[in-house]
Amino acid sequence: MSFERTLVFLKPDALKRRLMGEIISRFEKRGFFVAGMKMICITEDFARRHYAAHRDRDFYEPLVRYMTGGPSLAMVLEGKNAVRVVRDMMGETFGVDSKPGTIRGDYALSNRYNLLHGSDSVQAAREEIQRFFRPDELVPYTQEDIQWNYDISGKGVV
Ligand code: UDP
Ligand code: MG
Numbered sequence: 184m185s186f187e188r189t190l191v192f193l194k195p196d197a198l199k200r201r202l203m204g205e206i207i208s209r210f211e212k213r214g215f216f217v218a219g220m221k222m223i224c225i226t227e228d229f230a231r232r233h234y235a236a237h238r239d240r241d242f243y244e245p246l247v248r249y250m251t252g253g254p255s256l257a258m259v260l261e262g263k264n265a266v267r268v269v270r271d272m273m274g275e276t277f278g279v280d281s282k283p284g285t286i287r288g289d290y291a292l293s294n295r296y297n298l299l300h301g302s303d304s305v306q307a308a309r310e311e312i313q314r315f316f317r318p319d320e321l322v323p324y325t326q327e328d329i330q331w332n333y334d335i336s337g338k339g340v341v
Contacts, residue, residue: 190311195253
């Protein structure tokens with residue numbers, strides 16, 4: 184059974200504010216499976232490549248400083264419509280605009296220090312997963328509880 188995958192990383196502010204467990208717990212409880220996870224120190228070069236689309240924006244340099252300011256936690260989450268659902272759970276880009284109940288809406292007010300990244304399309308997820316993880320760092324395992332997270336009694340995963 185194969186699900187959509189998305190790349191999430193908890194940014195340095197999430198780790199410094201000791202919110203790792205809190206955030207992972209939300210994804211876990213929603214029903215996502217964790218296919219890979221590791222602590223990383225994002226290098227300047229890596230940050231510049233990851234955020235290349237924002238190269239010409241005025242927030243690019245402060246964003247690179249933010250991303251290289253401490254360790255991050257990268258993970259691959261697996262589940263139905265993982266890309267969209269994770270983005271919905273994150274909230275808006277600006278903490279201050281995010282609805283209560285979302286991660287940013289519950290824990291962030293800043294327009295920059297917004298705790299986490301999530302891929303914004305299936306194509307971006309594919310590229311970002313490859314950028315962050317080697318294939319052997321992703322562990323396929325039997326999700327024993329799958330029948331309690333989805334109805335798999337008929338055709339497909341509902
Ligand atoms: N960012 C910023 N100022 C802005 C917009 C974005 O510092 O005006 C930072 C913020 O940390 C954001 C990241 O740049 O998460 C990437 O921006 P993007 O628009 O891709 O937001 P996201 O996809 O993370 O919601
Ligand atoms: Mg983005």
